[in-house]
Amino acid sequence: MSQVAALHAEVLEPAESPLTPESWGKLGMWIFLAADAMSFGALLAGYGALRYGSADWPVPSHVLGVGLTAFMTFLLICSSVTMVLALASIQREDMAGLRKFLALTILGGLMFLGMQAYEWSHLIHEGLGLTGNPWGASLFGTTFFIITGFHGAHVTGGVIYLSSYLIRSLLGRLQPRHVNQIEIAALYWHFVDLVWILVFTFVYLL
């Protein structure tokens, strides 16, 4: 390599990420997740403030289906396990295992979304809406649909995100050297699970 080329390589070579030596993308995802956590945090804090200031806020566990949502929580936890197993597979260079566990994770996400759609349609049928609530404060409906809807949009995004990797893998365009990309996608999916754990407690159980 000539001296000029060596100098160019030195200038163009990106410095190693200080917190995540694996990749800059992983640091980027962590920063995105921290920002996204603030969005959920603001929604939940707003929910708390409105509920505390209301005289006729219904007890959520009396009007929402806790059994169904507990099962949805179980599903997301299962999908987090299959996601870590997908990551472990690509780390072992087992691409068939990666595809199997990615597909199971996507299936878990789709089942979660299907159950959420069922829950929403059931509640809407009972009269709960963005501006109406047959059991008391109308803002109960507003906050319920906005918070669970915002989370559902994240699950939908995650399903699309993971599906893109499954398709790439099926087309042979995903190799064991892409392990960092799967790790970053896994971070996003676990975040969606983590947020649901909090939403389940604050919106359904408390």
Added chain:
Amino acid sequence: MAHTAHTQPNYIGVFWWLLALTILEVGVIFMPIARVLIAILLVGLALTKASLVAMYFMHLKFERTTLGLIAVTPLLLCMLLVFALLPDHSATPHLTSAAAAPTAPPRSR
């Protein structure tokens, strides 16, 4: 593109913990104890579950401390936000109550 080497956690063990805590959470809401105690227990259980996911599934336990600080910052800011909102709902009690909704004044012709 080096990958950080660390011993792989017992993911299935973490799964059983998460499942047990979820069942416990659902059981707590039916316990014949004060509502405040139920709330404290539920928040504690939820934070424990969230920590398990972050530490083991997101591998935060094996990352650098500074990355952990980035992850914890939103939680601290949200707690501040809750305190910042306190004066709001103490100043406007029962704001969302249907009974407290003001009736429209009669129009003068």
